[in-house]
Amino acid sequence: MVNYRYLGNSGFKVSEITYGNWVTHASQVENDAAFATVHKALDLGITSFDTADTYANTAAEVVLGEALKGLERTDYEVFTKVYWPIGKKGPNDQGLSRKHIFDGIHGSLRRLNVDYVDLYQAHRFDYETPLEETMQAFADIVRQGKALYIGVSEWTAEQLREGAALAKELKFQLVSNQPQYSALWRVIEGKVVPTSEELGISQIVWSPMAQGVLSGKYLPGQPVPAGSRATDEKSGANFIKRFLQDDTLAAVQKLKPIAEQAGLTMPQLAIAWVLQNPNVSAALVGASRPEQLEDSVKASGVVLDAEVMSAIDEALAPAAVTDPEETYTVSPASRPL
Numbered sequence: 037m038v039n040y041r042y043l044g045n046s047g048f049k050v051s052e053i054t055y056g057n058w059v060t061h062a063s064q065v066e067n068d069a070a071f072a073t074v075h076k077a078l079d080l081g082i083t084s085f086d087t088a089d090t091y092a093n094t095a096a097e098v099v100l101g102e103a104l105k106g107l108e109r110t111d112y113e114v115f116t117k118v119y120w121p122i123g124k125k126g127p128n129d130q131g132l133s134r135k136h137i138f139d140g141i142h143g144s145l146r147r148l149n150v151d152y153v154d155l156y157q158a159h160r161f162d163y164e165t166p167l168e169e170t171m172q173a174f175a176d177i178v179r180q181g182k183a184l185y186i187g188v189s190e191w192t193a194e195q196l197r198e199g200a201a202l203a204k205e206l207k208f209q210l211v212s213n214q215p216q217y218s219a220l221w222r223v224i225e226g227k228v229v230p231t232s233e234e235l236g237i238s239q240i241v242w243s244p245m246a247q248g249v250l251s252g253k254y255l256p257g258q259p260v261p262a263g264s265r266a267t268d269e270k271s272g273a274n275f276i277k278r279f280l281q282d283d284t285l286a287a288v289q290k291l292k293p294i295a296e297q298a299g300l301t302m303p304q305l306a307i308a309w310v311l312q313n314p315n316v317s318a319a320l321v322g323a324s325r326p327e328q329l330e331d332s333v334k335a336s337g338v339v340l341d342a343e344v345m346s347a348i349d350e351a352l353a354p355a356a357v358t359d360p361e362e363t364y365t366v367s368p369a370s371r372p373l
Contacts, residue, residue: 037081038336041317044211045236048154048185050113052311053336054084054240055329056320058091061099065324074103076326080333084113086214086240086320088159089144090120097147105149115240116144117189117214119159121372131371132162132170141182156183157214161195161367171199175206187212187240190366193231200235210237212317215363217241218250219309219352220279220288226360229315238317241310245321247276249285250306252292256285283355290351298344300335307335309348 040049055077061070074085087100097116104112118140121130128135141156156177162170174186188199191213203210213232215224217239224239232238245251253261260280279285295305310319321332340348349356 038083038333042238043155043185043187043240043317044209044238046185046209046211048113048211050084050240050318051082051336052318053082053307053333054086054115054318054320055082056086056242056322057096057100058088058242058320058322060322060324061087061092061096067099067102069324070099071103072326073323073329074100076329077323078107078112080329081336082329082333083111084115084154084318086115087148088117088120088157089122089140089147090117090159094122094143094147097144101148101150109150113154114148114150115155115157115187116148116153117157117159118144119162119189125373132158132165132173134169134173137170137173137177141177145182152181153183155185155187155212157187157189157212158191159189161188161191162371163367163369164371167195167198168202171202171206175203175208178208185209185211187214189214190216190363191228192363192367193227193360196228196231196235196237200237210235212238212240214240214242214320216243217310217313217316218244218246219306219348220246220250220284220356222356222358223360223362225313225358228360228363229313233315239313239315240318240320241316242320243275244310244319245303245306246279249276249279249288250291250302252288252302254280254285254288256282256289281355287352287355291348294344294347294351298338298340300338301331303331304335304338305340305348307332308338308340309345311335311338312340312345 038051038053041052043050123129177183200210295302307319323329
């Protein structure tokens with residue numbers, strides 16, 4: 037079964053393997069398959085589910101809501117996000133203005149068929165809206181009981197510090213950040229993680245397998261496998277491109293004997309690696325088939341000793357991206373159209 041961890045400096049626990057439906061629900065798989073993976077997740081002890089209003093332009097929330105329908109609300113935790121353009125993508129259908137945040141939470145509650153979400157997240161930082169306006173809107177949503185906790189995604193260390201200070205003034209907690217993090221993409225370690233530890237914020241990390249590259253199925257000098265994420269524009273093909281250079285793929289292949297010696301598959305090793313970071317509360321995993329989750333959950337509770345961690349670092353050192361300046365390039369300088 038899956039272990040639980042506290043989310044930030046709060047009393048709220050989440051499953052350290054959390055199911056994310058970014059590129060699967062209402063996009064990559066049919067609804068019946070989506071329902072089956074959600075139910076398998078629950079059977080395996082995953083109770084935390086992450087989505088966003090922008091996934092499949094709101095349709096992914098609908099699918100997740102249908103999949104969870106009929107369950108006791110106390111039996112699962114649901115996270116969603118607001119920021120990217122949705123719906124008709126009009127001038128107020130995006131960003132972190134008070135209007136869009138309130139329109140966003142009401143739409144998400146309706147689509148998910150719940151009275152509240154456990155965690156409501158700013159999907160990016162909005163440079164066009166005063167941060168005071170954004171945080172006041174989140175504070176009001178918490179007081180109205182529409183969200184229990186507030187988090188963010190891909191905020192810089194400075195943005196986290198400013199947001200946490202305003203949250204404290206407004207009498208609520210900023211408990212989490214959701215960045216990309218894997219053994220190949222370590223940019224949060226330099227500034228974001230130390231700042232988060234200081235502020236009582238933890239990470240819910242996405243792409244712990246570097247878009248599947250750390251599974252080892254992409255081989256140097258070989259075409260990408262047919263039907264893989266790298267061939268599907270709807271499944272994050274643009275995100276995986278940076279990891280498909282031959283030198284990166286060759287470095288990843290060096291992990292195979294390390295995983296075997298540790299008694300793990302390569303996907304399990306990748307997920308277990310991010311969970312060794314004490315500031316990580318959860319690793320987001322997706323699945324297009326229920327059996328994929330059976331492999332992923334075996335990473336929960338795994339302790340990698342210092343020798344294994346060192347071997348991973350050595351294998352990936354030429355390919356891993358560690359520059360903390362990369363964290364300043366994620367949120368758009370202006371709202372996307």
